[in-house]
Amino acid sequence: xxxxxxxxxxVRPSLRKNTSGAYEKYDATRDPSASSAVVDCAVYxxxxxxxxxxxxxxxxxxxxxxxxxxxxxxxxxxxxxEEFAGIAAxxxxxxxxxxxxxxxxxxxxxxxxxxxxFTVFKTIHYVEHAELTATSEVVETGEVMCFTGRDFVIxxxxxxxxxxxxxxxxxxxxxxxxxxxxxxxxxxxxxxxVDGYIAVASAVQDDIDEVEIDVFxxxxxxxxxxxxxxxxxxxxxxxxxxxxxxxxxxxxxQLLSERPMRLIDPxxxxxxxxxxxxxxxxxxxxxxxxxxxxxxxQANLAQATVAQNEDMRKIxxxxxxxxxxxxxxxxxxxxxxxxxxxxxxxxxxMVLGAIGLLCLTIHRTLKRNGWL
Numbered sequence: 001x002x003x004x005x006x007x008x009x010x011v012r013p014s015l016r017k018n019t020s021g022a023y024e025k026y027d028a029t030r031d032p033s034a035s036s037a038v039v040d041c042a043v044y045x046x047x048x049x050x051x052x053x054x055x056x057x058x059x060x061x062x063x064x065x066x067x068x069x070x071x072x073x074x075x076x077x078x079x080x081x082e083e084f085a086g087i088a089a090x091x092x093x094x095x096x097x098x099x100x101x102x103x104x105x106x107x108x109x110x111x112x113x114x115x116x117x118f119t120v121f122k123t124i125h126y127v128e129h130a131e132l133t134a135t136s137e138v139v140e141t142g143e144v145m146c147f148t149g150r151d152f153v154i155x156x157x158x159x160x161x162x163x164x165x166x167x168x169x170x171x172x173x174x175x176x177x178x179x180x181x182x183x184x185x186x187x188x189x190x191x192x193x194v195d196g197y198i199a200v201a202s203a204v205q206d207d208i209d210e211v212e213i214d215v216f217x218x219x220x221x222x223x224x225x226x227x228x229x230x231x232x233x234x235x236x237x238x239x240x241x242x243x244x245x246x247x248x249x250x251x252x253x254q255l256l257s258e259r260p261m262r263l264i265d266p267x268x269x270x271x272x273x274x275x276x277x278x279x280x281x282x283x284x285x286x287x288x289x290x291x292x293x294x295x296x297x298q299a300n301l302a303q304a305t306v307a308q309n310e311d312m313r314k315i316x317x318x319x320x321x322x323x324x325x326x327x328x329x330x331x332x333x334x335x336x337x338x339x340x341x342x343x344x345x346x347x348x349x350m351v352l353g354a355i356g357l358l359c360l361t362i363h364r365t366l367k368r369n370g371w372l
Contacts, residue, residue, distance in 0.1 A: 037079035040168065045070030047175030058087050062152065071151045071182050073168070078104075078158050091152055094118070101145040104158040108245065110252035117148040117263050119186065119252065121193045122245030123162035126203040134230030138207060138238035139200060141245060146189055148263055153182040155189065167192050183268045190253065191275050197246060197282045201289075204242065207235060208289060208296075215300050228300050236293045243286045246279065253279050317366040324358045 041057065043050045043064045050064065061072040074087065081102050088098045094113035100106050100120065111118045123142040132138075142159020155164060167188055171177065177184050215228050256264065257272035264272075328351060344350075366372045 037076045037083045038074060039077050040075040040165070041072070043070050043072050044178055047177070047179030049172050059090055062090055065151050069151075071153065073153045073155075073182075073185060075155045075164060075168070076157070079156060084156075087154065091147070091149065091154065092116075093147055093154075097147065101147075101156045104143050104145075106143065106145070108249040108252065110255055112261075115149060115263070117146075117186070117261070119146045119148065119190075120144075121146070121190065121249065123159065123193055124196055124200045124242060124245050125161040126200045132207055132210060132231055132235065134234050136231075136234060138204065138235060139242050141241060144189060144193065146186055148182045148186045150182070150263065153185045162193075162196070164189065164192070180265045180268050183264045186256075186264075187268050187271050187275065190256070190272070191278075194275050194278050194282065197242075198278065200242065201282050201285045204235075204239065204289060205285070208292060211235060212292075212296055215296055215303070229297065229304070232293060232297045232300060236290070236297070239286060239289045239293060243290065246283050246286050249279060250276075250283060313371045317363075317371045320366070321359050321362050324362065325355045328355050 038058065041061050043061050045068065050070075058072070058074045061074065064070075065072050076084070076087075079087075079102060084098060084102055087093075088095075092114075093116060097111065097113055097116070097118040100118070106120045108122050109120050121144045123144055125140045125142065127137045127140050129136050129138070140159070140161060142157065142162045144158075144162060144164070145156040147154040147156075157164065171185065171188055177188075211228060211232055215232075253272065253276040255261075257269060257276045260266070260269075332351065363372065
């Protein structure tokens with residue numbers, strides 16, 4: 001509990017105790033919501049962005065919303081606790097949600113704190129590579145946290161990829177949709193994230209097809225059977241990372257698309273169903289990727305085992321052929337006077353001929369049975 005109290009005190013710097021022990025407003029001349037982590041801040045009314053240059057800080061944006069209506073959309077990138085503290089206090093964000101937003105590495109989820117929805121999305125970016133190796137990074141993950149209130153949206157992004165700038169510009173071109181308020185922004189972000197999943201799933205499918213072709217094609221001199229196990233295992237690890245982003249998001253999307261919520265416009269809720277449907281399709285693909293990679297890995301290991309068995313059969317076959325002259329020469333190498341044909345003129349060539357005939361017979365028999 002003490003940790004929560006300390007965090008609550010950290011995110012509410014706009015209040016301080018006076019000598020009587022009561023709380024009073026912090027110095028209004030200082031703007032704690034001004035943050036270097038803010039990448040964009042705007043007020044929207046009737047689906048249109050206000051272009052006044054005076055609206056440059058989250059506090060000024062919120063004042064304009066309270067004075068004239070509309071909603072504020074504030075975008076941040078990897079804010080520190082100090083940078084986010086003023087904004088959290090200005091918008092009354094819950095300390096637990098603030099802690100998650102600052103420290104990141106959260107599981108995709110949807111939580112409600114009073115009149116604010118807190119949503120966590122995992123973004124996935126496909127890492128281009130000339131050739132898939134046992135150490136190739138296939139997917140790169142990031143996070144987008146979204147605080148959605150009645151008159152504000154605060155997005156907190158972590159990671160180098162997944163910028164929302166293009167999404168914001170695209171929304172600003174659709175005034176009718178943006179006029180629906182913060183829930184329209186939340187839908188657009190979720191749709192943007194899931195569309196990213198679809199693109200990555202298509203690229204990962206190409207990598208899996210490439211590995212599958214290599215596993216079942218004829219082995220080359222530089223790539224013997226079983227040498228693809230490292231690539232398959234690495235790809236399986238990347239698919240698991242993909243799965244961790246997709247699977248936990250199913251329940252939040254189901255809630256947003258099916259359960260009535262005061263902060264979600266009923267007209268926008270219909271669009272969440274489409275996002276949930278796309279997410280379910282991607283989830284099925286990722287599950288299929290995992291199962292397919294398991295099968296490919298098992299096939300690759302089975303091929304390696306078969307190749308080893310073939311090598312052992314060849315070694316055993318040649319050992320059997322070599323055993324014939326070894327045995328004959330060993331017998332005739334013993335120091336005895338009375339041995340068959342020992343002093344016969346043609347004894348030596350006869351023995352060589354017998355050895356050659358026996359070796360040829362064994363070789364043809366093993367060849368016919370597929371051992372050589």
